[in-house]
Amino acid sequence: MDQGAPQYYNSGLTPTPYMGWNTYYGLGAPTEDAVKGVADFLVSSGLRNAGYDIVWLDGGWQATPPRDTKGRLAADQTRFPHGIPSIVDYIHKRGLRAGIYTDAGAYDGGKSCGLGSGGYYERDAKQFAGWKFDAIKVDFLCGLAQKLDPGTAFGQFSAAVAKTGRKMLLNLCNPVTSEWGVPITPEQAANNNYIWGPTTGDSWRTYTDLAFGNPTPGEWANIVRAMDTNAWHPEANGPGHWNDADYLLPMRKLPDGSYELTEEESTTQLVMWAQMAGPLIIGSDPRTLPQSMLNTLKNPEIIAVDQDRLGIQGVRIQTSGVGDVYSKVLSGRGQRSVVLLNRNDTPSMISVDFTKAGLSGDVQIRDLRQRKDLGTFTGSYATTVPPHGTAMLKLSGTDYAPGADLGGDATASPALVRFSDTDAAAFTRAADGSVLMNTRKGANWAQQWTRLDGHRILGQPAAYGSAGGRIDLFVRGSDNAAYQRTFRNGQWGPWIWLGGDLTDAPTVAFTSPSSWTLFARGKDGQVWQRPSNAWWSSIGAPNGKPIYGRPSAVVDGNGPHVAVRTADDSVWIWENGAWAGLGGTISGSPAIVATLGRIYLFARASDYTLWQRNFSDGSWGGWFPRGEFPSNAFDGSLGAAAGDNGSAWVAFRGVDGRVHQVVL
Template sequence: MLLLACTGLAAPSAHAVSGADQGAPQYYDSGLARTPYMGWNTYYGVGTTTEAEIRSVADFLVSSGLSASGYNIAWQDGGWAASTPRDSSGALVPDPRLFPSGMKSLTDYLHGKGLKAGIYTDAGDYASGVCGMGSRGHYQQDAKQFASWGFDALKVDFLCGIAQKLDPATAFKEISDAVWNAGRPMLLNLCNPLTSDWGVPHTPAQDATQNYVWGPTTGDSWRTGTDIAFEKASPRAWQNVLRSLDANSAHPEAQGPGHYNDPDYLIPMRRMDDGTLELTQEESTSQFVLWAEMAAPLIIGSDPRTLPQSMIDTLRNPEIIAVDQDPLAVQGVRVAGNATGDVYSKVLQGSGNRAVVPLNRSGQTASMTVDFADVGLTGSVSVRDLRGRRDIGARTGSYTVTVPAHGTAFLPGRLARQPRLGQPCPRA
């Protein structure tokens, strides 16, 4: 990832306004995610889990420095409810074997660590073996119970909703209204992952590619495609990263501060069933860089306790995180590409600042050129490598870099003077 800052004038460019809010008259905003939210979710890394394991990961988020870097939500996914998930009054019942201390005790523990607590349900009627929980018919009751337990974030899945052929826009709007009136602000992540990959007959309106139509007025974030990985590890993880990237890239105009396209979780170096890594460190770093470029939520889906220190250090890179957390929340867009890969550009706060990612999709090392005109800059441009956290220097016209297979740019160089993120660049 490069930081490009003009030392001359910014050229007029359509890309300069890509990602600005358009169309929706009013946006949902819990007030809890003015920049993309960050954290960890149980689903891909540990699956159905226990309160002890969540506490253990929470401890690691703190001790590793991940929480200090912004990964401050510990998010319990499905599988937390008892085999009979409701009592006679319809109230939710956690599995006493997995959560013997109860949910309030868990959220108190997480809050005591300086973390936020996330929980899961589904917009459909609960059906064992289909979804990890279900709230249909109990939307307001469940929202108030999650609030009373002290949760700060709610993921609403759509697995049972898919099975029951519900309309996602209608179901999610109903549960959104319930969460809004729960008595406690809760970040709302809407997760309809249905696409043609499933092989399930469905209408165009039920497809995840259409979530952007209703998502901005319904939740803090909405999925833009199908799952990037599965509980049993996928051997096609790099292809899945590219698929999720492309799906998420389709509608940058839907996104803005407080409402985000969601391409699914980061899965850095997740271990497959045979012990091999689902993504290499380079591929994992590329996913992180690309998600930051798109101003996407950064939720770690691996078990962070299993990651090497080098991957922890990468996930904590403050310059990459700063791009994701830029207050404009503009989604980076593809501005150039060929058979080898693409160049993405993201408008940053400060006149003429761009975060630029050359992506090598191929399996071979490649030389890639960033044409400054493609990103809306002209004249002398200051270049900084955000992955390596080093200055490249002033360039005119373009910059060419060697990018590893399945990689993003790692560029050497040094410059005495460096424009910082968020600062206006000088005019020529």
């Protein structure tokens, strides 16, 4: 299904966010006995059965220097007298998985890192596989000191892991930010890890470390900071590739016996990490936690939100001086997890507007923290939230989408053709890959879809109407070639092969049935074009780097305009033979349509709402939101056609899997 996304990394190990425990914040430099003690506790306390099944050795496991005379990584013999294979075996025998730590840079004698795999990527990955580790954390401390590019270095390590033949979860930890006070390039900044992370590893850090090794007063501010920075790019998150906001730090004790985070603050971190569909790795020593905190960490209803199979990161849908409301789409029709977050130091009343959460009608509410039903409500719900606390709710209602419901069971974004307000057609992809067609004759759309025989397709169709009710349909076939099919004189003609080697669905700058140019993403990630009277050639891509997903094209008196999504999730446009950036942060392929001398550009934003930007009088205006679309009202991209009086008809696939159509 075309969602304007890259070929994501997929180890097959993390269809939902991984869970476990890491030694760094709880133990510092780990020892064999301490690790065994925590592993046993994960089992006896029920944390393992709740899902926390990784025991992860962070820095400090290694010898000094970290390699033996043969160049192999070696453990500290005092802390791990029986060696690493022995502790891995101990962990595995308890039904747990084992993780290990290294750095992307080369060891520099301990100035920047305690060990490093620089120059040894394949050898170290093979050694970790031989030790039967299930997960690897790769830091970037020596990587930064040696001025490496994190995307390149982590990509090389990822390739080395793939060569081992053993599946190992890959956590890429570049925590470098301007707060470090050292010179960094934009590529080295942690807030840009989302650009390369989804194609390189199972997870990547979204900002700097949450805390120091030892408990420190004032930690709540760091939790809020990590939460907010992790919210910047929810579009990068999903099954097999996860934003990592750092570890959970429940109730570490300060020297005076108080807690670095209160129990409510610790619960807020867990709730927000689950709401944002992130890895849940306990950083505290779980043996020190009160039973009430352990019970919260094991709460199956909170964990179920984190582990929902859709893997959609919850996004902010409301904000005020008091706090925020986050909504997350869950699997199943009309299901949302909603968190009311109080940032204040005093109890505060916070409410959720059901429409902004993408729901209509009566809504049933369940309190996930208290694990009890609250009843049925209409319009909104409000409750008092404790300071630095949360209310975590499950909402069950009816998915809201603007406009007419065309039904169907679409597996791709639709295409739309409009001849008049009473004569239109929509196309989408069925579950078996065939093309489905719906028609509007009069005031309403047909109540059922018609299946077109012939080719199975990949991604979003493209369709264009012209005089006499003619429709030209363009698709990507299952063989990755482009095909065209024409409807005229009341019947469909045969499929016509147009060639190409496409890696996403095509779009067309359509002037007439005899004059059009098809654009698509090629195997090299660049944009390729095929005019109606010539063969394929490349127009390149912004900065020569691969684009994401399906381009969108129109043609006017100035020639074709081609909009694309780039790896940093911004929009670029190809006009007058050159690329120019239009900004934005988007989560699906852009869609453009020409009407009354203007061009409208639509794109799903990172918070899953719809935004628009217009071209008129020779220049592009700014982005603005379309209030008709709440967060998560639709998936992917729009199908668009010109309407009367400068309007645009758009069709979209709702989160309910059905096709909808509205006039904007």
